[in-house]
Amino acid sequence: xxxxxxxxxxxxxxxxRGLRRMEEILDAAEAVIAEVGYEEAGTNAIAARAGVSPGxxxxxxxxxxxxxxxxxxxxxxxxxxxxxxxxxxxxxxLPMAEVVDRTLxxxxxxxxxxxxxxxxxxxxxxxxxxxxxxxxLRAETAARLAAVLAARAxxxxxxxxxxxxxxxxxxxxxxxxxxxxxDAGRRDAVxxxxxxxxxxxxxxxxxxxxx
Amino acid sequence: xxxxxxxxxxxxxxxxRGLRRMEEILDAAEAVIAEVGYEEAGTNAIAARAGVSPGxxxxxxxxxxxxxxxxxxxxxxxxxxxxxxxxxxxxxxLPMAEVVDRTLxxxxxxxxxxxxxxxxxxxxxxxxxxxxxxxxLRAETAARLAAVLAARAxxxxxxxxxxxxxxxxxxxxxxxxxxxxxDAGRRDAVxxxxxxxxxxxxxxxxxxxxx
DNA sequence: CGAAAATACGAGCGATTGCTCGTGTTAGTC
DNA sequence: GACTAACACGAGCAATCGCTCGTATTTTCG
Numbered sequence: 190x191x192x193x194x195x196x197x198x199x200x201x202x203x204x205x206r207g208l209r210r211m212e213e214i215l216d217a218a219e220a221v222i223a224e225v226g227y228e229e230a231g232t233n234a235i236a237a238r239a240g241v242s243p244g245x246x247x248x249x250x251x252x253x254x255x256x257x258x259x260x261x262x263x264x265x266x267x268x269x270x271x272x273x274x275x276x277x278x279x280x281x282x283l284p285m286a287e288v289v290d291r292t293l294x295x296x297x298x299x300x301x302x303x304x305x306x307x308x309x310x311x312x313x314x315x316x317x318x319x320x321x322x323x324x325x326l327r328a329e330t331a332a333r334l335a336a337v338l339a340a341r342a343x344x345x346x347x348x349x350x351x352x353x354x355x356x357x358x359x360x361x362x363x364x365x366x367x368x369x370x371x372d373a374g375r376r377d378a379v380x381x382x383x384x385x386x387x388x389x390x391x392x393x394x395x396x397x398x399x400x
Numbered sequence: 401x402x403x404x405x406x407x408x409x410x411x412x413x414x415x416x417r418g419l420r421r422m423e424e425i426l427d428a429a430e431a432v433i434a435e436v437g438y439e440e441a442g443t444n445a446i447a448a449r450a451g452v453s454p455g456x457x458x459x460x461x462x463x464x465x466x467x468x469x470x471x472x473x474x475x476x477x478x479x480x481x482x483x484x485x486x487x488x489x490x491x492x493x494l495p496m497a498e499v500v501d502r503t504l505x506x507x508x509x510x511x512x513x514x515x516x517x518x519x520x521x522x523x524x525x526x527x528x529x530x531x532x533x534x535x536x537l538r539a540e541t542a543a544r545l546a547a548v549l550a551a552r553a554x555x556x557x558x559x560x561x562x563x564x565x566x567x568x569x570x571x572x573x574x575x576x577x578x579x580x581x582x583d584a585g586r587r588d589a590v591x592x593x594x595x596x597x598x599x600x601x602x603x604x605x606x607x608x609x610x611x
Numbered sequence: 612c613g614a615a616a617a618t619a620c621g622a623g624c625g626a627t628t629g630c631t632c633g634t635g636t637t638a639g640t641c
Numbered sequence: 642g643a644c645t646a647a648c649a650c651g652a653g654c655a656a657t658c659g660c661t662c663g664t665a666t667t668t669t670c671g
Contacts, residue, residue: 204638204647228439232629242650247630249648352589356575356597363574364567378563386567386601393600394593415617415668443659453620458660460618 198251211249214239215263218256223305227257227315254316257309261322264306268326271299276333281340285395288337289387293380296361331355342395353394357387409462422460425450426474429467434516438468438526465527468520472533475517479537482510487544492551496606499548500598504591507572522573542566553606564605568598 203211217239221230232253236246250256275295280288300307309315310323334354339347364383368376414422428450432441443464447457461467486506491499511518520526521534545565550558575594579587 201647202639206638207648210648231627243630244632244651245649251630253629348586349589349593352586352593355578356590356593359574359578360571360597363570367566367570375559375563378560379567382563382567382601382605385604386571386597389600389604390593390597393596412617413669417668418618421618442657454660455621455662456619462660464659 207249210239210241210245211259214241214246214249215256215260217241218260219303219305222260222308226308232256254318257316258318260305260309261319264303264309265322265326265329267303268299268306269329271295271302272330272333276330276337278336278340280337285341285392286384286388289384289391292334292358293361293365293384293387296365300365327355327358331358334358338391338395345395350394353391357391361387418460421450421452421456422470425452425457425460426467426470428452429471430514430516433471433519437519443467465529468527468530471516471520472530475514475520476533476537476540478514479510479517480540482506482513483541483544487541487548489547489551491548496552496603497595497599500595500602503545504572504576504595504598507576511576538566538569542569545569549602549606556606561605564602568602572598 214235218230218235221235221238224230232246233243235256236243239246250259272295275291276288280291283291309319310326331351331354334357335347335350338350338354339345342350361383364379367379371379412418425446429441429446432446432449435441443457444454446467447454450457461470483506486502487499491502494502520530521537542562542565545568546558546561549561549565550556553561572594575590578590582590
């Protein structure tokens, strides 16, 4: 499989109409991906959803991969501000259970607000570029959580807190989907259990050596 | 997309040669899937890998989905015995940290021994049948872990232990891949952190009410 | 042995899909 | 108003992939 863009873009002077179309196409791509996944999201389907012909689509994106590449900055941007709100410096003053609770709610809210990103960051084989962007985003979120942890545990090495943040977020990402197909009782039990696990772990991680 | 087999199989009396071929095809499918993922695993590629023509392949499996369906019992069978060894009744007598350690090692070993299963159980959109089989396997493993927990915490409701087991396994499945692209130091830190998180959580879950 | 069933082959069909191309329309600049 | 580049269209190309079909060989069984 040949890599995406072989050469740099041919430098086209976009007009306002074109920029608007690009946004519409990206919106459509987001919607289609959220519904059927990235691999199953056809370019013709995206074009149709955007109310645009396939030919027009390829006037803005040279191939399917470039659509994905253009989608990444949006997500990174939006996720960045989203998590900045949820895991800001004021979170460092709350009790750990509160931080965990806020983080869980934030994750759920983000998943509902941007379902396509959920699909993309969990879909397996898309592109190395997406994997890199996803990893960057995870690293950034983890760094934010690690900062919250560091504010209350200055004596713990930063590397340890970073690992702890990554672990906690990965665990949360894995467990949260378990709440989807479950009845209310089990869903509450899962969330309670997850909260207990994360709270206990992060408290021990900010308390000192945990090995 | 139409569902898999519309009618029941036409009842063919398989000869020894045919049964051997079916195993070879399934082995090939396993290898190809482990390499490129299920969706990207072409039937022609599987046939070629098995040293068989596409036509021969379709004499044993009516469509690609049936290959997947035939792969599932193998995995369920092998995983069942695998986990039975790791989480047998003797595990109930070990300290919790030991149980967690054994489980983690078991998961890593299983992933290395059966990479295709790792791909299948993490691949997103394959088939409802696979999703069901995967869920069954996870449930079975969770039940086994829950039994180990129940042996040391008879007073805790079974439903709570089941949830705890599911959470612990999901978290482990999510965190373990973090050890892949990391240097040795970070890998050890991740495993140590995961072990600490799971041990703490499962100990609190078997101690009593955790909410 | 001889017939029927099972196994084997591989070219290629049919459908899908990412993408092109020839042509026509609209916006920006002088 | 005229010229150019950007925008727009949609039929259809080329490649892929799941799968079929006509035919030939091997096994089973009377």
